[in-house]
Amino acid sequence: MHHSGRVLQALTVAPTDAIVAAPTTSLPEAVGGERNWDYRYTWVRDASLTMGALWVAACPDEACKFFTFLADAAASKLQDGAGLQIMFGIGGERDLSERELPHLAGWRGQPPGPGSS
DSSP: OHHHHHHHHHTEETTTTEEOSOSOOSEESSTTOSOEEOOOSEEHHHHHHHHHHHHHTTOHHHHHHHHHHHHHHHHTTGGGTOOOOSEEOTTOOOOOOOOOOTTSOOGGGOOOOTTOO
């Protein structure tokens, strides 16, 4: 459990204390496939499991900091009537518009394809 706690600590982004789903970007669903995924976001769905794992791994400080990040990100637009979204950027960003970076090669040189994310 302590090793798992260390992995979660390594996925924590300073100075915001966001925890990313995975430290990967542009991994295709299948080699030669159309969809590439970026997991460098905080997913609300996974947040409760992550916080629970931090508590079990004896990392209460990280769990509290991550909760604060998530609560701040979720509450940032509630007064404007915006609902809870499924994920946030590592700085608490709500605008996660898709964009391509054609000057960067994807995994094994694969470019983004139709429907890539």
